[in-house]
Amino acid sequence: MSNCDKIRQEINLYLDNEISPEKKQVIENHLRDCPACQTLFAQERRLEQKLVEIITSDDEVIWNRSIALLKTQNREFITRKTMVLRYLVPVAAAALVMVISGILFVLLPNPTSDLLAEVEKEHQSILNPGVQPIFKADSPDELFRQLGEQYDGEQYDFNISAGYECLIGNKGYQFKGGRIISLLKKHSATQMVISYGDTPISILVLLEKDLSDFPKSAQSYLTKSNEIYQTKFKDSNCAMVRLNENIICAMGAVNPEILKQLLIPQTQISAKNNSSRQLESNPPSTASIYGYVENEGDNQIINFVFYMTDINGNFWLINKVEPSFQVISKSGDILWQDRFKKGCWSILWTYSTRIPDNVKGELIKGELIVRPVIDKAEQLNITIQDTPWVGEGK
Amino acid sequence: MKDRMDSFVSLLTPLRKSLIGYIRYLLWNKNDLEDALQNVLTEAYRKFGQFNKGTNFKNWLFQVASFTVFNMNRRYEKETVTERPLINAMEPIAVELLQNEEDYQKLLNNDLSFLKKVSDEAKASLNTLNQKERSVFLLHSIGELSYAEIADTLEMPIGSVMSYLSRARAKLREQLIHYAKEGGYL
Numbered sequence: 081m082s083n084c085d086k087i088r089q090e091i092n093l094y095l096d097n098e099i100s101p102e103k104k105q106v107i108e109n110h111l112r113d114c115p116a117c118q119t120l121f122a123q124e125r126r127l128e129q130k131l132v133e134i135i136t137s138d139d140e141v142i143w144n145r146s147i148a149l150l151k152t153q154n155r156e157f158i159t160r161k162t163m164v165l166r167y168l169v170p171v172a173a174a175a176l177v178m179v180i181s182g183i184l185f186v187l188l189p190n191p192t193s194d195l196l197a198e199v200e201k202e203h204q205s206i207l208n209p210g211v212q213p214i215f216k217a218d219s220p221d222e223l224f225r226q227l228g229e230q231y232d233g234e235q236y237d238f239n240i241s242a243g244y245e246c247l248i249g250n251k252g253y254q255f256k257g258g259r260i261i262s263l264l265k266k267h268s269a270t271q272m273v274i275s276y277g278d279t280p281i282s283i284l285v286l287l288e289k290d291l292s293d294f295p296k297s298a299q300s301y302l303t304k305s306n307e308i309y310q311t312k313f314k315d316s317n318c319a320m321v322r323l324n325e326n327i328i329c330a331m332g333a334v335n336p337e338i339l340k341q342l343l344i345p346q347t348q349i350s351a352k353n354n355s356s357r358q359l360e361s362n363p364p365s366t367a368s369i370y371g372y373v374e375n376e377g378d379n380q381i382i383n384f385v386f387y388m389t390d391i392n393g394n395f396w397l398i399n400k401v402e403p404s405f406q407v408i409s410k411s412g413d414i415l416w417q418d419r420f421k422k423g424c425w426s427i428l429w430t431y432s433t434r435i436p437d438n439v440k441g442e443l444i445k446g447e448l449i450v451r452p453v454i455d456k457a458e459q460l461n462i463t464i465q466d467t468p469w470v471g472e473g474k
Numbered sequence: 475m476k477d478r479m480d481s482f483v484s485l486l487t488p489l490r491k492s493l494i495g496y497i498r499y500l501l502w503n504k505n506d507l508e509d510a511l512q513n514v515l516t517e518a519y520r521k522f523g524q525f526n527k528g529t530n531f532k533n534w535l536f537q538v539a540s541f542t543v544f545n546m547n548r549r550y551e552k553e554t555v556t557e558r559p560l561i562n563a564m565e566p567i568a569v570e571l572l573q574n575e576e577d578y579q580k581l582l583n584n585d586l587s588f589l590k591k592v593s594d595e596a597k598a599s600l601n602t603l604n605q606k607e608r609s610v611f612l613l614h615s616i617g618e619l620s621y622a623e624i625a626d627t628l629e630m631p632i633g634s635v636m637s638y639l640s641r642a643r644a645k646l647r648e649q650l651i652h653y654a655k656e657g658g659y660l
Contacts, residue, residue: 092640098621123582130586131646132615134593135499135600138491142508150515151479
């Protein structure tokens with residue numbers, strides 16, 4: 081191999097500045113004495129530069145739009161006092177485990193993990209009449225009226241509460257309410273409260289990543305989806321399952337079997353085959369949405385809870401929710417817009433987004449597109465105008 | 475809260491061109507560019523707490539971008555990646571990979587002014603690269619990352635980075651020769 085060939089073998093490393101100083105020196109010495117190699121190196125460098133110039137692209141418009149959207153959404157990072165609002169929380173919760181096989185249980189006395197203790201604390205807090213997040217009403221309108229009054233008075237330190245129908249048909253449970261909470265100031269969770277007879281049960285939905293702060297025994301159990309971990313904390317029993325992207329935790333002073341049942345499907349869901357899942361009940365007949373706009377200093381925060389039920393009051397799985405909100409000026413200009421697409425199996429969605437301080441509009445208009453889980457997904461549009469609002473779609 | 479966003483955006487802004495370029499060419503469906511950019515920014519901001527201050531932000535950002543875009547690409551099963559076994563990691567420059575050295579010499583000697591006329595084709599030539607070749611090439615050329623940084627970003631050995639880069643360059647040059655000859659510029 082000639083000296084030139086040896087030098088040319090290193091051309092890539094040399095031009096990319098990835099060569100050792102010693103070799104670099106050798107190459108540069110050679111280049112000084114060899115016009116042919118010098119030309120080749122220069123031509124290679126030029127060709128690469130030209131090619132890169134052509135493919136380098138810029139798009140200030142979409143960049144600015146994306147940055148603006150990022151700033152306005154602040155997904156998952158809206159803080160209020162010690163709370164963290166979750167952006168879109170799929171509340172998978174009861175009655176929606178798809179197929180569970182080989183469910184295993186363990187019973188461990190008093191684990192000491194902080195996060196489990198926090199869950200228990202949150203559950204206890206709803207037993208205390210001072211902070212009980214329970215709203216009872218005969219109709220959604222009535223519920224919402226109550227809800228609005230509570231928030232007007234800033235009486236409660238939580239953000240969303242909704243629900244008037246029973247959660248799982250006539251199985252002895254009643255849906256009492258819900259809220260978004262912060263655990264250890266870093267994990268946001270949705271808490272739903274149901275009652276079994278007179279005993280309240282909390283169902284908390286956390287994210288998969290929160291698992292690391294649960295006891296080691298729970299972690300090792302929940303590495304596999306759909307296996308139920310069971311434990312006891314103080315006076316409450318607790319059952320946990322990992323479902324899709326969530327950790328679902330049911331807690332209450334009831335028989336563990338009751339909690340277990342909440343996490344296991346009853347008769348509503350069956351698997352037809354591995355790829356398509358279908359509910360064995362009536363199609364969803366009612367879509368309910370509860371929302372309000374909350375003022376926090378100069379900021380306005382839009383919150384809502386959304387779910388669909390069939391004629392028996394059974395919740396339906398929704399696999400896609402696309403909320404979009406606009407703030408519109410008097411003259412009809414769109415001053416701000418927020419949209420989000422999310423695909424995930426869930427029965428209850430909560431949503432929270434912050435309108436930036438500088439947007440002062442007359443009207444907030446929202447639209448929601450949902451896809452319930454049926455053989456042929458159908459699209460449902462709900463348009464919400466004015467605030468506060470309660471929307472229903474058929 | 476506001477500080478966090480401000481410091482995120484201030485780190486992000488100088489990387490606008492390279493990030494957009496990287497995403498644009500890595501993405502299978504070009505119509506998804508804005509969605510992809512938003513996903514990348516949202517994901518990066520979400521993980522920003524995990525970013526170790528004082529380490530290489532660009533490197534970290536491209537890693538987030540790579541994973542996000544790879545995931546988006548999975549929706550389009552266009553590419554069946556048939557990996558050629560890696561040749562010697564120290565593979566020399568494209569020249570030896572090229573089918574026709576004579577044409578390549580002509581390309582090198584050309585003043586390259588024709589490139590502007592075939593810029594669309596030149597851009598499209600990136601499509602002839604597989605995902606790994608493309609991401610390595612883009613991280614190197616647009617992202618201006620070093621071999622070691624690319625290896626870190628894409629979690630592959632440095633030798634593979636060099637091979638993919640070399641192969642990507644060879645393929646791109648072959649395409650350029652093809653377009654140049656077709657247009658009568660060579």
